[in-house]
Amino acid sequence: MAFIEIDHLEKTFTSKSGDTEALKDISFSIDKGEIFGVIGLSGAGKSTLVRCINLLEKPSGGRVIIDGKDMLALSERELKIVRRDIGMIFQHFNLLMQRTVLDNVCFPMEIAGVKKKEARVKALTYLEQVGLAEKAAAYPAQLSGGQKQRVAIARVLASKPRILLCDEATSALDPQTTQSILQLLKQINEKYSITMVVITHEMRVVEQICDRVAVLEYGKIVESGRTKDVFESPKTEAARRLIYTRDYNDIMSGGSGI
Amino acid sequence: MTWDAETVKMLLEGIRDTLYMVLFSTLFGYVLGLPLGILLTVSDRDGIRPRPWLYRILDIVVNILRSVPFLILLILVIPLTRLLVGKSYGSTATIVPLTIAAAPFIARMVESSLKEVDKGVIEAAQSLGAGTRTIIFKVLIGEARTSLLVGVTISLGTILGYSAMAGVVGGGGLGDIAIRYGYYRYETGIMIVTVIVLVALVQILQAIGMMLAKVLDRRRV
Numbered sequence A: 001m002a003f004i005e006i007d008h009l010e011k012t013f014t015s016k017s018g019d020t021e022a023l024k025d026i027s028f029s030i031d032k033g034e035i036f037g038v039i040g041l042s043g044a045g046k047s048t049l050v051r052c053i054n055l056l057e058k059p060s061g062g063r064v065i066i067d068g069k070d071m072l073a074l075s076e077r078e079l080k081i082v083r084r085d086i087g088m089i090f091q092h093f094n095l096l097m098q099r100t101v102l103d104n105v106c107f108p109m110e111i112a113g114v115k116k117k118e119a120r121v122k123a124l125t126y127l128e129q130v131g132l133a134e135k136a137a138a139y140p141a142q143l144s145g146g147q148k149q150r151v152a153i154a155r156v157l158a159s160k161p162r163i164l165l166c167d168e169a170t171s172a173l174d175p176q177t178t179q180s181i182l183q184l185l186k187q188i189n190e191k192y193s194i195t196m197v198v199i200t201h202e203m204r205v206v207e208q209i210c211d212r213v214a215v216l217e218y219g220k221i222v223e224s225g226r227t228k229d230v231f232e233s234p235k236t237e238a239a240r241r242l243i244y245t246r247d248y249n250d251i252m253s254g255g256s257g258i
Numbered sequence B: 001m002t003w004d005a006e007t008v009k010m011l012l013e014g015i016r017d018t019l020y021m022v023l024f025s026t027l028f029g030y031v032l033g034l035p036l037g038i039l040l041t042v043s044d045r046d047g048i049r050p051r052p053w054l055y056r057i058l059d060i061v062v063n064i065l066r067s068v069p070f071l072i073l074l075i076l077v078i079p080l081t082r083l084l085v086g087k088s089y090g091s092t093a094t095i096v097p098l099t100i101a102a103a104p105f106i107a108r109m110v111e112s113s114l115k116e117v118d119k120g121v122i123e124a125a126q127s128l129g130a131g132t133r134t135i136i137f138k139v140l141i142g143e144a145r146t147s148l149l150v151g152v153t154i155s156l157g158t159i160l161g162y163s164a165m166a167g168v169v170g171g172g173g174l175g176d177i178a179i180r181y182g183y184y185r186y187e188t189g190i191m192i193v194t195v196i197v198l199v200a201l202v203q204i205l206q207a208i209g210m211m212l213a214k215v216l217d218r219r220r221v
Helices: A046-053 A076-083 A101-112 A116-129 A145-157 A175-192 A203-209 A227-232 A237-253 B005-043 B052-067 B070-076 B078-085 B091-115 B119-127 B132-143 B145-169 B173-184 B188-216
Strands: A004-015 A018-030 A035-039 A061-066 A086-090 A163-167 A195-200 A212-217 A220-226
Touching (some): A004 A046, A018 A046, A046 A061, A046 A163, A086 A145, A086 B119, A101 A116, A175 A195, A175 A203, A195 A203, A203 A227, A203 A237, A220 A227, A220 A237, B005 B091, B005 B132, B005 B173, B070 B078, B070 B091, B070 B145, B078 B091, B119 B132, B173 B188
Parallel strands (some): A035 A195, A035 A212, A163 A195
Antiparallel strands (some): A004 A018, A004 A061
16 A cells, blocks of 8 residues: 555635635655655645645645545644654755754754753764764854755654655755755665655756656646656656756756756 | 932932832733733734634734823823732832833734744744644744844833833832932932933943843854
8 A cells, every 4th residue: 555645635725815726636646665756847836735745734625644544634633743754854944043953953852752862862873874963063054055954854864754755955955965965865765764755846856866756737747657757758748848947957057967 | 419428329229229120020021921922923823823813802902002101001000009019109019010011012022023933944843743832932932032132122121211201100210310309309410310320221231132142143153
């Protein structure tokens, strides 16, 4: 059975100026240990979709089933506990700016009620894994974008998630840093067999780490399949456009696409 | 005008009484205003526990209290002051109206500080399974601490101003001296001196607050 199952998911935002259908009849499933990409242009509904998985955003219809559990049927308390299983990293890192790097990594363990001394020891090992142990005493403002994302990854690892949601996690980073963060994510996926959902507008990101990909356009999945297949023979205009954008960027930047 | 030991003693006592009123009123003001400010932040439409009706009520109450001129409030709360302190004049009695004037002002300062906290950081905490209490104390207050401290400094300054006004109704402290000696007895010298002392107090409080805020702020490299 699929590990994450999204079943006829709908999300409509209501405001004074009228309703906006952000997600329309979205269905897909993700297997355990898989890296699943969701790609689309900005405004396609990617961020809303990923927020519906850990219920930061409440779906208007459909079901979200994680490891056999219906997320929408959970109580507030149960949801808090399940959320510890679903980590999330963000485009703008969202670190606690008034805390040191080490205390940021300790934060999820504070929530889980781990003793402070024990948390600090563990936090250091997580920082070692992302290669930032020497920055433990620094504050986020003293770090580069790539380093901040590494801290965010160490922080999310500290909550020992089984699922990791990456919301445009590399979009604020330069191509080289993007590479190193993607490598780190891939390592983590292999080492801990964490299932990942990667939201991005960059085809390159999908190409590099995703096993399968879904193309989102105007709140609908227009195409999905194995990354290789979608790349080699895109069936829809939306997918083709995203692939060509990547090629165009490569030509403009003189890179080879790696 | 005579600058004898008596006058100096009176001024020193005035400073002591003023500081006593201001510090306790600010303290009690925060006891009421901090939770109120947190409630305003959390219950607002895009807060972490939206309760639009509660926000609406608190919002109106705070606005009403803030729009009553302090001198009027001072007189209006005399029965309450008598009930709590036993008399309606003197420094201790003045703490009652000062606290009532300070609390809604402080609530607004706290609200604006807490609303400055990046929504993304709150979202990150939620995604890690943080509950409302953790978000309030560790994320909102933790991240807004320098802004909150600046708020304390501004509150102290404002309450100091109010405390001087209380001199009109026998409130004690420097304002009382300025009015009794300076205004009623035409001893302009004493009035000027008390005003200078008040200015110096505001300057000192402001400088200390800002220094602490700067030292505690880690957002800058």
